[in-house]
Amino acid sequence: MEKQGKRRLRVVLVPAPFQGHINPMLQLGSILHSNGFSITVVHAQYNSPNPSIHPDFSFLSLPDTSSDHNILAGDGGAIVLQLNAKCKARFRECLAAEVMRQQGPDDGIACIIHDELMYFSAAAAKDIKLPSIVLRTSSAATFLARTALMNLKAEGHIPFPESRSQDPIPELYPLRFKDLPIPIFGKLENTLQLMSGAANIRTSSAIIYNTIDCLENSSSAKTQQQCQVPTFLIGPMHSFASATSSSLLEEDTSCLAWLDKQSCNSVIYVSLGSVAFMDIKEFVEMAWGLANSQQLFLWVVRPGSIRGVEWIEILPESFKKNIGERGYIVKWAPQKEVLPHSAMGEFFSHCGWNSTLESICEGVPMICKPCFGDQRVNARYVNYIWKVGLELDSDLERGVIERAVKRLMVDEEGKSMRKRSNNFKEIVKLCTREGGSSNNSLNELIKMIVSF
Numbered sequence: 001m002e003k004q005g006k007r008r009l010r011v012v013l014v015p016a017p018f019q020g021h022i023n024p025m026l027q028l029g030s031i032l033h034s035n036g037f038s039i040t041v042v043h044a045q046y047n048s049p050n051p052s053i054h055p056d057f058s059f060l061s062l063p064d065t066s067s068d069h070n071i072l073a074g075d076g077g078a079i080v081l082q083l084n085a086k087c088k089a090r091f092r093e094c095l096a097a098e099v100m101r102q103q104g105p106d107d108g109i110a111c112i113i114h115d116e117l118m119y120f121s122a123a124a125a126k127d128i129k130l131p132s133i134v135l136r137t138s139s140a141a142t143f144l145a146r147t148a149l150m151n152l153k154a155e156g157h158i159p160f161p162e163s164r165s166q167d168p169i170p171e172l173y174p175l176r177f178k179d180l181p182i183p184i185f186g187k188l189e190n191t192l193q194l195m196s197g198a199a200n201i202r203t204s205s206a207i208i209y210n211t212i213d214c215l216e217n218s219s220s221a222k223t224q225q226q227c228q229v230p231t232f233l234i235g236p237m238h239s240f241a242s243a244t245s246s247s248l249l250e251e252d253t254s255c256l257a258w259l260d261k262q263s264c265n266s267v268i269y270v271s272l273g274s275v276a277f278m279d280i281k282e283f284v285e286m287a288w289g290l291a292n293s294q295q296l297f298l299w300v301v302r303p304g305s306i307r308g309v310e311w312i313e314i315l316p317e318s319f320k321k322n323i324g325e326r327g328y329i330v331k332w333a334p335q336k337e338v339l340p341h342s343a344m345g346e347f348f349s350h351c352g353w354n355s356t357l358e359s360i361c362e363g364v365p366m367i368c369k370p371c372f373g374d375q376r377v378n379a380r381y382v383n384y385i386w387k388v389g390l391e392l393d394s395d396l397e398r399g400v401i402e403r404a405v406k407r408l409m410v411d412e413e414g415k416s417m418r419k420r421s422n423n424f425k426e427i428v429k430l431c432t433r434e435g436g437s438s439n440n441s442l443n444e445l446i447k448m449i450v451s452f
């Protein structure tokens, strides 16, 4: 990748305050930093990133706008709407102070790159005549599905009756009504308001997607038609970025030593990401499904992710006896080291976009258990288009998980899926190499930022 000489232009990054959004934004920061840019991160106080992990970046905090009520209710939409409503003035002050600090002839703020959800940043950047670029941390297909969801809602088709859930949405092939990116926490109106704010990119100079041309060629072409500004597909960003983790929770690295003891492709990794919740019944079904499959598993149970319990205390002694040394449970794992591990056999995932990309990059087949929002879109693509995973029914009856795990780990079906996953891994690698689509796109993006 081209370096940009001696100039130390600064890029201001504005991540949305959720793990699945912070990771790609800070990965982008580390890519730009290694290409000669200085980086300032302007972040919310809720879920603020840890500055000590990125000593080369400057960090500035926005005012605290989160109310306990929204956080406890898991209403991410309401939290981000508050940030958009209240942070523009403070952000403008931050920018003005940064502009004053950057006095050198070859120095200065080149542009703002903000998460699509933090759209107040674009308005503030426009006020002080700085260019802004949008980072979309979910897939291009999700962007199209959100646009369709807003239209369907306006036409009175949302909420839809259960009888329509398998109906295809013609302009969104292969998505069905049940795959629409509908939230389950908070108010649908909040999410639609956010989607509408995020889709309005009138003042932006470009859009960055953490996606890959070989996965999303046709969806990204359609978004390009809708958005009319240059679009850069530079994913998977974690493979260009330094290995620094931006986890908000402490990673339990002891699981890596446990993985080292297991044989090749023998372990199921289970994680539902940073925001999904389960109720106790689903949790218990998951536990017995894993135990009864007789396979090895590494399971991330995030504290507080099971409604009504703190962690795994409700699992009975009989479960612990049953699994013995076959299962390893942690509160948070170093996922980017877990997925490439040779012991990895399959990923039981909620299909957050980062997890989906990370799994595809490592050639690990998936069992998809989407919970809400874009996870449903991703799961449909994993299962139906890319064919590198199975999608579970939302109803987890006894036996469903055990059967799915065995289909991938034991049956012939699993072997052919692993083969396809490995093919994808090689194709994705080519995209990130010199001359590959993501690498080229990244170089073009850097040229654009330097030209501002």
Ligand code: UDX
Pocket: 018, 019, 020, 021, 023, 137, 138, 247, 271, 272, 273, 274, 275, 276, 300, 331, 332, 333, 334, 335, 336, 351, 352, 353, 354, 355, 356, 358, 373, 374, 375
């Ligand atoms: C949320 C939404 O759920 C997701 O659908 C959307 O695309 C982004 O925002 P999240 O649920 O956290 O994200 O899922 P995901 O996108 O997969 O991001 C989780 C990140 O946390 C990944 O980068 C993953 O590597 C990391 N992770 C997860 C860990 O490092 N350790 C863990 O134990 C679990």
